[in-house]
Amino acid sequence: MKIEIEKTIRDIPHYPRAMKYGGDNGLIRLASNENPFPPSTNILNAILDTIYSITRYPGSEIELKELIAEKYRLTYEQVVLGNGSDEIIEMVLKAARLKGKDRVIITEPAFAYYSIAAQVYGYDMVKVPLKDMMTDLARIKEAIDERTRIIFLNNPLNPTGTIFKERDFKVFLDGIPPDVIVAVDEAYAEFAEDKDFPYSMRFIDEYPVLVLRTLSKAYALAGLRIGYCLGEASLISFLERTRQPFSINSIAIAAAKAALNDRDFLWFVLENNRKGKEFYYRALEDLSLDYVPTEANFILVKIGKDAELITRRLFEEGILVRWMGAYNLPDYIRVTIGRMDENKSFIETLTKIIKA
Ligand SMILES: Cc1ncc(COP(=O)(O)O)c(C=O)c1O
Structure with a gap:
């Protein structure tokens, strides 16, 4: 059966949903700028x-x-x-x-x-x-x-x-x-x-x-x-x-x-973000990677021509970040500021991949 659909609708790209990786499946999820904490x-x-x-x-x-x-x-x-x-x-x-x-x-x-x-x-x-x-x-x-x-x-x-x-x-x-x-x-x-x-x-x-x-x-x-x-x-x-x-x-x-x-919860979340941001800045500078200073809960990091490959390698190690190809920034990844243990895992794994 072939149903006719208007071209304007046929041309719409799929939203990049990370559905397959949803839920609590042990992955470190730093791809969608979500809050890393459980509800208060x-x-x-x-x-x-x-x-x-x-x-x-x-x-x-x-x-x-x-x-x-x-x-x-x-x-x-x-x-x-x-x-x-x-x-x-x-x-x-x-x-x-x-x-x-x-x-x-x-x-x-x-x-x-x-x-x-x-x-x-x-x-x-x-x-x-x-x-x-x-x-x-x-x-x-x-x-x-x-x-x-x-x-x-x-x-x-x-x-x-x-x-x-x-x-x-x-x-x-x-x-x-x-x-x-x-x-x-x-x-x-x-x-x-x-x-x-x-x-x-x-x-x-x-x-x-x-x-x-x-x-x-x-x-x-x-x-x-x-x-x-x-x-x-x-x-x-x-x-x-x-x-x-x-x-x-x-x-x-x-x-x-x-x-x-719940002001206490919000304060706790924002404090975590401030600390995570400082941690990422220092760690990325140690790795000589450029990044864009951020006012949000994610950081855009310049990885270079291997950005997509490195995103895949990170995924194989259980860490989800977003490669920015779809945003026309193919040399970049976007990483969410997560809990400090997640931020550390990301940096350690990224360091291991880059230095391999
Ligand atoms: C800029 C921006 N606007 C809106 C949204 C969607 O937010 P909501 O979950 O409220 O639909 C997002 C989600 O990532 C976003 O990055």
């Missing part, structure tokens, strides 16, 4: 308390929205939740549809799902190369034309870990046409240490800015799929209307509330 007792208790209600549809999301709103001194109407920020990326694309305005601008390279989702919803892509491994805001602004509808920015940027600063973001936003939505994906914001990292929520009333956040990274809930988006209330209400009725399950709602209230 507070989160586990919240999940257990919710188990009996799984026979019902998920209840109200208002309490969780209020908790998020309070964190940023906003109102719950300025918050929409999503099944991971992946769903929010889709909601933006769905809600923003407008005749004649079908163009999305992203950086090159960028997180893979922007272009996959944009293709699904029939948008054209404009890709603006990085400048010195950083988002080139000036060139992105120049790339705006009458068809441009959405700009996906990512700060800190996956896969480089670099950021743009608040003053540069403000300069960028000044003069952006009001019908161009700037969706800034801050999946890794909690890890950023630079004091000039933008407080993007500041801009949501003055500019068409949407701020995307996730609980998959610093809050360790990747498997439960929950993220949120902040923006001006009427824009948020349009995003909300494009959502599936119950896209966030009851366990995710309960766990998210517990995670956002």
